[in-house]
Amino acid sequence: MEIYKTQSQIAAKHNWLLSLVLLVLITFGALALLQGLAVLLVPYLFEIPVEELPALFMGNLDHPNGRMAILFLQGFGGGLGFFAGGFIFVRYLDKADLGWKQQFHKSKFNLLLLIIPLLLGFMMFNVMIIDWNSSIQFPSFMKAFEEFARAKEDQLMELTRYLTDFSGMGEFLMGLLVIGILAGIGEEYLFRGILQPKLHHYTGNAHAGIWISAIIFSAIHLQFYGFFPRLFLGALFGYLYLYSGSLVYPMLAHILNNSLTVIMIYANKLGMVEFDIENTDNFSWLSILFGLALFILCFKVFIEQTRKETYNEKMAKGI
Numbered sequence: 001m002e003i004y005k006t007q008s009q010i011a012a013k014h015n016w017l018l019s020l021v022l023l024v025l026i027t028f029g030a031l032a033l034l035q036g037l038a039v040l041l042v043p044y045l046f047e048i049p050v051e052e053l054p055a056l057f058m059g060n061l062d063h064p065n066g067r068m069a070i071l072f073l074q075g076f077g078g079g080l081g082f083f084a085g086g087f088i089f090v091r092y093l094d095k096a097d098l099g100w101k102q103q104f105h106k107s108k109f110n111l112l113l114l115i116i117p118l119l120l121g122f123m124m125f126n127v128m129i130i131d132w133n134s135s136i137q138f139p140s141f142m143k144a145f146e147e148f149a150r151a152k153e154d155q156l157m158e159l160t161r162y163l164t165d166f167s168g169m170g171e172f173l174m175g176l177l178v179i180g181i182l183a184g185i186g187e188e189y190l191f192r193g194i195l196q197p198k199l200h201h202y203t204g205n206a207h208a209g210i211w212i213s214a215i216i217f218s219a220i221h222l223q224f225y226g227f228f229p230r231l232f233l234g235a236l237f238g239y240l241y242l243y244s245g246s247l248v249y250p251m252l253a254h255i256l257n258n259s260l261t262v263i264m265i266y267a268n269k270l271g272m273v274e275f276d277i278e279n280t281d282n283f284s285w286l287s288i289l290f291g292l293a294l295f296i297l298c299f300k301v302f303i304e305q306t307r308k309e310t311y312n313e314k315m316a317k318g319i
Contacts, residue, residue: 001245003103004197006096016202022093027085027190034084035077042069067171070163071178079182086190098193106246111305115253118298122236123257124291126229127283133228149224156223160277164265172266180259188251191217191234192241210238233257244306
C-alpha cells in the first residue's frame, strides 16, 4: 500500500479537482521557473552566447559545450523540476507525510536485487509493444494527427540522438545523472509518490490510481509512438509501489531502465555492443517469451516476499 498521510482539507475527497489542479499548476510552475533559471545560467557556465541559445534548444548548435548545456537544461527542467514541484505541493499545500523512514525500512536488499532481473524480463517483453506501437497507422480521417505525431516523434528522436551522442566520459556521466538518476527520482516522486496515492484515494480503487497515473505519466512525454510501452512501464512502477509500500523500488527500477539505455547507447558508440535505439523490429519470439516468463516469475516472487514482510511486521507489532 502506498504511504501518503495528510489531514489537509485540500486533500479531502470532495476537493479532488482543486487538489489536482493545484498539483498541476505548481508542478508546471516549478518546471518553468527552474528551466528559466537554467537558461540564465547556461551562458555563464558553458560559455554559449545568448544569441546562440535558440539553436541550442533545437539541438542544432555546433558548440563543444552544447550537449552538456542541453543536459543541464534537461536536468533542471525535468527530473529536478518534477521533484521540486511535488515537494512544494506536499510540504506547503497538502501538508502530507510520505513516511520516508517507513519507506526505507520496507526496502530489503534481496528485493532490490530482484528488481534487476524483473526489469530485464519486462524490457525484453516490452520490445514487442515498442515495435507494435511504432508501426500504428491511423485511418484516413486522422491523417493530420498521424502526420503531427510522426513529425513530433522525429523531432524528439533527433534531440535524443544529439543528447546521447556522447563525446567522452564527462558527457556520458552527465547523461547518466540527468536521464537516469534525476529523471528516475523526480518522476517517481511526483507520479507514483504523490499522484498515484491521491488518485487511489479519490477513486477508491488502487488499480485505477495506478493506471490513471501511468496514462498521465506516458502522455506528458508527448510521444504517441512510444505511448503504450511507457504506459505499461509506468503501471509496473505503480504496482511495485502498491505491493511493497516503498517508493524505493519504483525509483530504482526507473533509474535502471533509463540508465541501461544510456549505457547501451554509449557502449555501442565505443564498439563494445551493437545497439540501435531506433531499431525496434530486431527481436525474436524466443526472447520475448523468455522475458515474459522471467518477468512473471520475478514479479510473483516480489509480491510473495513483500506480503511476507508485511505479515511479519504485523505479527511483531502484535507481540
